[in-house]
Amino acid sequence: MRSYRTYVGLCMMGILAxxxxxxxxxxxxxxxxxxxxxxxxxxxxRTIWKGGIGFEVGIAQDRxxxxxxxxxxxxxxxxxxxxxxxxxxxxxxxNGMRTVFSLRSKFRFFKKDVRGGVYHTAVLxxxxxxxSGGGLDGLMMGLSGAYEGRRWLLFMTARQRIRQARVRDSxxxxxxxxxxxxxxxxxxxxxxxxxxxxxxxxxxxxxxLLGALGFWLxxxxxxxxxxxxxxxxxxxxxxxxxxxxxxxxxxHF
Amino acid sequence: xxxxxxxMVRYSLAWLLMALIWAGGLNSGYAQSHVKKPxxxxxVKGLSCPFCAYGLEKKLKKLSVVKDVEVxxxxxxxxxxxxxxxxxxxxxxxxxxxxxxxxAGFTLERVEYTSGHVLDASGHPNKTGS
Numbered sequence: 001m002r003s004y005r006t007y008v009g010l011c012m013m014g015i016l017a018x019x020x021x022x023x024x025x026x027x028x029x030x031x032x033x034x035x036x037x038x039x040x041x042x043x044x045x046r047t048i049w050k051g052g053i054g055f056e057v058g059i060a061q062d063r064x065x066x067x068x069x070x071x072x073x074x075x076x077x078x079x080x081x082x083x084x085x086x087x088x089x090x091x092x093x094x095n096g097m098r099t100v101f102s103l104r105s106k107f108r109f110f111k112k113d114v115r116g117g118v119y120h121t122a123v124l125x126x127x128x129x130x131x132s133g134g135g136l137d138g139l140m141m142g143l144s145g146a147y148e149g150r151r152w153l154l155f156m157t158a159r160q161r162i163r164q165a166r167v168r169d170s171x172x173x174x175x176x177x178x179x180x181x182x183x184x185x186x187x188x189x190x191x192x193x194x195x196x197x198x199x200x201x202x203x204x205x206x207x208x209l210l211g212a213l214g215f216w217l218x219x220x221x222x223x224x225x226x227x228x229x230x231x232x233x234x235x236x237x238x239x240x241x242x243x244x245x246x247x248x249x250x251x252h253f
Numbered sequence: 254x255x256x257x258x259x260x261m262v263r264y265s266l267a268w269l270l271m272a273l274i275w276a277g278g279l280n281s282g283y284a285q286s287h288v289k290k291p292x293x294x295x296x297v298k299g300l301s302c303p304f305c306a307y308g309l310e311k312k313l314k315k316l317s318v319v320k321d322v323e324v325x326x327x328x329x330x331x332x333x334x335x336x337x338x339x340x341x342x343x344x345x346x347x348x349x350x351x352x353x354x355x356x357a358g359f360t361l362e363r364v365e366y367t368s369g370h371v372l373d374a375s376g377h378p379n380k381t382g383s
């Protein structure tokens with residue numbers, strides 16, 4: 001019980017510290033933040049095993065009141081250690097064929113394994129390059145904590161994105177995701193996890209809250225992760241987002 | 254717009270339905286254990302999702318002394334069949350599997366020897382479990 005309280009305390013302190021980094025301004029698209037087995041529109045602390053390699057191909061569509069954007073996303077993931085992973089992400093907008101590269105990293109600094117579950121917390125960091133090809137466009141940092149059990153899963157994450165060129169376009173993202181396995185299957189069976197998420201975006205001034213539903217379907221080292229996200233609440237100064245859907249296939253080896 | 258929204262919801266439900274059917278179909282045939290008589294049982298903490306445990310299976314299978322591996326998620330166990338042609342001592346085996354389990358991202362709780370294949374420090378068969 002004591003370790004559990006310590007864990008919750010660490011999570012809360014981390015999220016508050018991340019919130020304290022600062023809330024910036026304006027709108028920004030929320031990309032598919034894919035780093036291993038984690039929420040579909042959020043992020044989790046899970047990392048790949050030491051020496052493990054992952055590939056992911058995803059498609060995402062953002063539909064807002066003003067425009068529609070369809071993008072393909074490719075990701076390569078590598079486990080430097082069992083608690084430290086790096087990922088190279090390429091996002092290609094299909095309307096203009098622009099490709100943006102991001103380099104991200106995740107370090108899991110706390111992990112407590114229990115029978116059939118794990119409590120863990122990771123710090124996140126990343127850089128995003130300009131779509132024209134050179135130079136730094138922005139930074140991302142954050143903190144994520146989760147409990148992942150055989151039946152229930154809970155993820156809490158806060159991320160701050162700062163754009164170098166236009167600090168006013170920076171954004172604070174916070175996510176809470178709850179997952180459940182309707183059927184506990186064995187290791188050699190397909191594993192289905194249903195996910196419900198709340199994804200918040202804080203601007204200065206402004207706030208947008210989105211709801212999302214999706215699922216993971218995994219079989220051995222393959223995963224399929226589709227999800228649908230829609231607007232729940234927004235302040236008047238924020239553009240109305242219609243919906244967003246993503247679908248991705250991931251393989252680890 | 255309403256038309257698109259309706260289709261998105263419909264396709265989402267269709268994906269979920271297909272996933273459930275596929276999962277159900279495969280579930281019916283692959284639930285059986287294939288390691289009947291393990292030489293070693295690893296009790297591992299942190300086994301919560303099969304997708305994440307794949308690395309553990311892969312790393313264990315890379316060990317030359319390991320012939321077959323079966324992960325049992327709910328029990329938190331990994332059953333290991335050792336290569337009968339390669340004798341191994343407990344002194345060598347335990348640090349090796351402890352490192353592999355750690356590098357896969359899990360915690361090794363204890364090791365149980367069930368067949369006497371692994372030798373203890375004095376060269377006698379080690380059998381700590383049933």
